[in-house]
Amino acid sequence: MADLSTNIAGIRSPNPFWLASAPPTDKEYNVRRALEAGWGGVVWKTLGEDPPVVNVSSRYGATRYNGQRMAGLNNIELITDRPLAVNLAEIKAVKKDYPDRAIIVSIMVPCVEESWKRILPLVEETGADGIELNFGCPHGMSERNMGSAVGQVPGYVEMVTRWCKQYTRMPVIVKLTPNITNILNPARAALRGGGG
Amino acid sequence: MVGVDLDAMAPMPVVDGRGTHGGYCGPAVKPIALRMLGEIARTPDTSVLPISGIGGISNWRDAAEFLVMGATSLQVCTAAMHYGFRIVEDMIDGLSNWMDEKGFETIADVTGRAVPNFVNWNQLNLKFKTLASIDQEACIKCGLCHIACEDTSHQAISKTLLNGERHYEVIDEECVGCNLCAHVCPVDDCITMVPQPVEDVQTWNEHPNNPMSKIPAKAG
Ligand SMILES: Cc1cc2nc3c(=O)[nH]c(=O)nc-3n(C[C@H](O)[C@H](O)[C@H](O)COP(=O)(O)O)c2cc1C
Ligand SMILES: Cc1cc2nc3c(=O)[nH]c(=O)nc-3n(C[C@H](O)[C@H](O)[C@H](O)COP(=O)(O)O)c2cc1C
Ligand code: SF4
Ligand code: SF4
Numbered sequence: 001m002a003d004l005s006t007n008i009a010g011i012r013s014p015n016p017f018w019l020a021s022a023p024p025t026d027k028e029y030n031v032r033r034a035l036e037a038g039w040g041g042v043v044w045k046t047l048g049e050d051p052p053v054v055n056v057s058s059r060y061g062a063t064r065y066n067g068q069r070m071a072g073l074n075n076i077e078l079i080t081d082r083p084l085a086v087n088l089a090e091i092k093a094v095k096k097d098y099p100d101r102a103i104i105v106s107i108m109v110p111c112v113e114e115s116w117k118r119i120l121p122l123v124e125e126t127g128a129d130g131i132e133l134n135f136g137c138p139h140g141m142s143e144r145n146m147g148s149a150v151g152q153v154p155g156y157v158e159m160v161t162r163w164c165k166q167y168t169r170m171p172v173i174v175k176l177t178p179n180i181t182n183i184l185n186p187a188r189a190a191l192r193g194g195g196g
Numbered sequence: 197m198v199g200v201d202l203d204a205m206a207p208m209p210v211v212d213g214r215g216t217h218g219g220y221c222g223p224a225v226k227p228i229a230l231r232m233l234g235e236i237a238r239t240p241d242t243s244v245l246p247i248s249g250i251g252g253i254s255n256w257r258d259a260a261e262f263l264v265m266g267a268t269s270l271q272v273c274t275a276a277m278h279y280g281f282r283i284v285e286d287m288i289d290g291l292s293n294w295m296d297e298k299g300f301e302t303i304a305d306v307t308g309r310a311v312p313n314f315v316n317w318n319q320l321n322l323k324f325k326t327l328a329s330i331d332q333e334a335c336i337k338c339g340l341c342h343i344a345c346e347d348t349s350h351q352a353i354s355k356t357l358l359n360g361e362r363h364y365e366v367i368d369e370e371c372v373g374c375n376l377c378a379h380v381c382p383v384d385d386c387i388t389m390v391p392q393p394v395e396d397v398q399t400w401n402e403h404p405n406n407p408m409s410k411i412p413a414k415a416g
Contacts, residue, residue: 002295020271072224
């Protein structure tokens with residue numbers, strides 16, 4: 001039997017399948033059942049600063065093609081709409097019960113050093129295995145100069161990545177936006193920000 | 197934008213009469229994600245970055261493709277939202293069986309296997325040729341391949357009557373190996389593309405038609 005365990009930047013998981021940061025990972029209730037089902041890890045639904053964002057009703061559009069439902073899924077949901085402390089407490093509880101799984105916390109706060117400096121120790125305190133920087137969200141948050149608005153500017157990618165390397169020991173995953181002409185530019189920025 | 201509601205006259209999903217652009221995901225974005233992944237994995241300076249692959253991963257085969265194109269871990273959203281958490285069982289079983297079949301013992305054995313073969317167009321062998329071949333037993337005589345090749349490719353599938361039945365045959369000399377007929381044929385494995393023996397390697401870099409190549413083109 002093949003060994004499916006993996007180690008990415010020091011984050012270990014029993015198999016390479018992680019649930020991406022989104023509704024499947026937005027609360028303890030979901031995440032526990034996902035881990036029971038066998039997922040190797042989860043990237044928790046993106047955390048932000050309080051007060052939490054507000055989401056709209058009517059959230060998903062789908063491309064249906066020749067009988068194939070959800071060949072593409074389009075969403076206009078934002079990041080977590082629950083208070084930071086609630087998410088942090090749940091992450092801590094889950095990590096404690098699933099030490100062998102990869103619990104990664106997705107974060108999106110303004111491009112201000114103070115904001116990152118404030119949230120990183122709180123996340124680290126949960127015992128999470130790593131963080132993911134949400135530089136991808138293309139709607140709503142980008143209008144607030146976060147998400148893809150950061151991911152599209154290599155200088156910002158590098159700057160925030162560097163802050164994260166500076167203010168936490170946790171491994172840092174930079175989630176790149178595909179809404180860009182050349183993916184190598186933000187990838188190189190992430191590499192530089194990470195000290196490479 | 198997945199569509200416009202033609203009654204509300206607004207992008208979908210419609211929120212009280214208006215819509216906005218959103219984040220697009222699921223099987224439709226897989227080709228884009230794979231290309232971005234491969235680009236980072238094959239470029240020397242960024243190839244040192246460990247990659248968590250994401251975008252449209254829906255089954256073990258997609259997972260294997262992302263791994264061989266450079267991923268070390270995989271992230272899934274839409275497939276779980278469509279089929280529930282237990283879809284991971286099939287992904288794990290499928291990937292594990294495939295690795296056993298191929299003799300791969302660890303994820304590290306798999307990661308990046310296909311990256312050296314992801315090259316620029318000018319590194320492809322122009323001497324390589326593949327030809328369409330129709331399995332006459334499987335063919336249901338629908339004619340789609342003929343129409344596709346006749347109207348929009350190289351007029352390389354003939355339509356004749358054989359014993360009172362429609363008959364479709366590939367004209368080898370005309371076929372450029374574009375694969376269109378194999379994609380349009382509604383019967384699985386009915387049209388296969390048969391790679392021809394390769395005698396030589398000549399890329400665009402070495403081709404006489406290339407003004408930048410060292411070998412001069414023959415006049416006429
Ligand atoms: C409803 C929904 C909400 C999402 N919310 C987030 C989010 O809060 N943070 C984030 O980084 N990505 C978010 N995503 C993006 C997913 O994490 C993932 O990148 C994307 O869906 C592509 O993967 P897939 O093709 O497997 O769905 C969201 C996706 C969906 C469908
Ligand atoms: C096989 C193939 C060859 C193409 N060659 C060209 C080309 O030479 N010049 C061009 O402007 N677009 C070319 N295109 C792009 C098409 O003109 C068109 O922009 C594209 O297929 C999108 O339209 P569709 O979704 O209806 O196919 C080509 C497309 C295909 C599939
Ligand atoms: S591969 Fe292309 S050229 Fe050859 S028969 Fe099929 S459609 Fe025609
Ligand atoms: S498309 Fe396939 S089934 Fe239809 S005529 Fe061509 S070979 Fe036969």
